[in-house]
Amino acid sequence: MGRALLTENILIPGIRDFDVYRAHGGYVSAEKALKEMTAADVCREVTKSGLRGRGGAGFPTGLKWSFLDRKTERPRYLVCNADESEPGTFKDRYLMEHLPHLLIEGLIISSFALGVRSCYIYVRGEFKYIIGILKRAIDEAYQHNFLGNNILGTGLSLDIFLHPGAGAYICGEETALLESLEGKRGNPRIKPPFPAFKGLYDCPTVVNNVETLAAVVPIIGMGGDAYAAIGVGKSTGTKLISACGNINKPGVYEIDFGLPVEDFIYSEQYCGGIRDGKMLKAVVPGGSSVPVLPAGLMLNTVKGEQRLMTYESMAEGGFETGTMLGSGGFIVFDEDACMVRNTWNFTCFYRHESCGQCSPCREGTAWMEPILKRIELGEGKSKEIDLLVSIAAKIEGNTICPFGDAAAWPVASAIRHFRDEFEFHIDHPEIVKNIEHGSIYKYPVSSIQHPASLR
Amino acid sequence: MRVTIDDITVDVEEGTTILTAARKIGGKIVPPAMCWYSKLKGSGGKCRTCLVKVAQSSAKDPRPMPKLVASCSTPVQDGMVVQNITSPEVLEARKAIVEFLLINHPLDCPVCDQAGECDLQDLSFLHGMVETRSEEPRREFPAIDIGDKIKLNMNRCILCYRCVFTADQITGKRVHGVLYRGDAPEISTYIQNVIDNDFSGNVIDVCPVGALTDRTFRFKSRVWFLNAMDAHRDCTHCGGKVTAWMYGNEIYRITGRKDKYGEVEEFICNECRFEKKNFSDWIIEGPRKISRESVISANHYEKLIKPSIIHPIEGTTEKQE
């Protein structure tokens, strides 16, 4: 088990350099696509591969590409979403840091398939050193005529532009990203129109995640059918999972879809079990935005089947007893972790990162945060648990972009599965105030402050 | 295209939004709109008060839409079936939105010039709760003078962005926008630059609440004590068609002519709005029709009781006929 389609060569010294990357089979897929295939062939292979967006929503990439408005005379754009800022997710960073040429190769093939002449990589602003790495790799690709005019004598041209973000999580939402790229305030747009018709500068645009675009390279290399043969059902191929929290071996792992969650957490090949021999308490398996699940439901679905690392199995049980694979940010909590404190922590993040455009999200996130803080500090009231549930329910589904849902789900799911812990905080303030909160929270409570409360 | 809203069917052109179709039907089934403004491109979608349920997407696709949608920015499809006041889910969501809009609102209507013509007041009256469930301290900002004519009281702002679109699209020279994010955004004139432009006063008219008010009218009178008269003059900057708010022969303030949805018919210039306050400046056409539901049309209490009212300026008491 454990095929490495993306990360096979990641540990080779110097793989960041064009020559080393090339010597290890790099840019072979790009050559194959450009010289031996038509754009329609490439799209067909991607559709056949069953590749689904790795940015979080899991939308089929082939289908997304097919929506692109090809009738207009206006230019088309491909935008790579490298704004990775979801708490718990750090897979794109790993890929770009070590294999910048893999992303560039994916961009070349995808641009060819979509008829794109200019593409943009929107990189999270905090990834300053990665911008340098990408810049160098892009320059190398230009030097070797994999970018620029008349690529490899095929008559095709492509330019890649790097755009650093300015530190907003919301600019990872695709339409906010486009606004930001145009130099405006990063507010998500109201859809429709969708980017496939009116995206960047009102032109047809495809936005894809770093890992999605990188996966196009092995798909062209091995063929869509061979890629689709890996995995289970509609979850095909491999996925990068960034594992963190109270585990022995945090890191980025490439897994085949269909791996049982239990194996992922406990096998030596992956997370290596819970740190210090403790017990598993809960997992947030797809980045902070997806519902948290307690250990029992994480390892087995409510039907008693083993839960697998696939989009479908994660969602088994709906919001009552299931969760989502999301972006693959796998956060593990041991028996000592405090779910109230974690929920508060997440909510601080969402309060801070909301764009503030629509009323339910702007007001709701800022309302939940101080309530959770009070409960965590042993100053909560019992009716406030139901109030939190009610606020979360009123944000969910009523907002412009999915951020509202992402802010509501962690709160709703934590209370659904760990209500006793919230109640304990309220009933036993003295104990709560002196509690040791497990190893992931070493800093004292008072040092966390929301910027808005500092004004 | 044929669309059914709360069991009433109407034919509209392609590209019409649900809200516009509802306004074509009129009456109680029209969803409230706090941020959308027909004359401002790109407005809408933000306040979420206009959420409705689409029970059937179109004749071709009879499935319902999975979430409530903002009626101001969702185009109709042929055969669409929409529920507004007939859907308990919509009313529940609207109640939630009003609650969200109010948790940080200062509730200072007694000292707010907008009282009586405030969309948020009307909305809270229809959909609000009696008690607040929030115990958090409210956001506070200092009030700012935007030049000598406009007052910005950010505490009352609902961040509808209408004034930003106005500054962008009507005045042509934007020195004004939204700063910060999360629950901390502020309408700002960018380090308090004065909005100095012939049409800047229109931001007062588009503001659905009392966040942007007319400094030349500040605290002069309650709007419901005044008579709204349509008036016009020859103006070199704008159409010169305004509403003059009068007490006797005295003009207290000038605004655009607002329709029943609170939208001005035409934007007016600052000269008409701020400089022309003499009776002789204007040709008075007659009383402006104001919806009977509005507080403003209750300005003459004579049919109910005969109260003594305080003259808003002189402080003299007089009997109202």
Ligand SMILES: Cc1cc2nc3c(=O)[nH]c(=O)nc-3n(C[C@H](O)[C@H](O)[C@H](O)COP(=O)(O)O)c2cc1C
């Ligand atoms: C609040 C929010 C933040 C997001 N952040 C990211 C991100 O950092 N990186 C990313 O690839 N997608 C992010 N997404 C998902 C994008 O909107 C979009 O679905 C994705 O880039 C599409 O690419 P894919 O189809 O390849 O997954 C975010 C979505 C939301 C709602």
Ligand code: SF4
């Ligand atoms: S849901 Fe939140 S982040 Fe998304 S548009 Fe609304 S306010 Fe902005």
Ligand code: SF4
């Ligand atoms: S100041 Fe008024 S018009 Fe401007 S965003 Fe706030 S509420 Fe809307």
Ligand code: FES
């Ligand atoms: S009027 Fe539609 S969202 Fe504000």
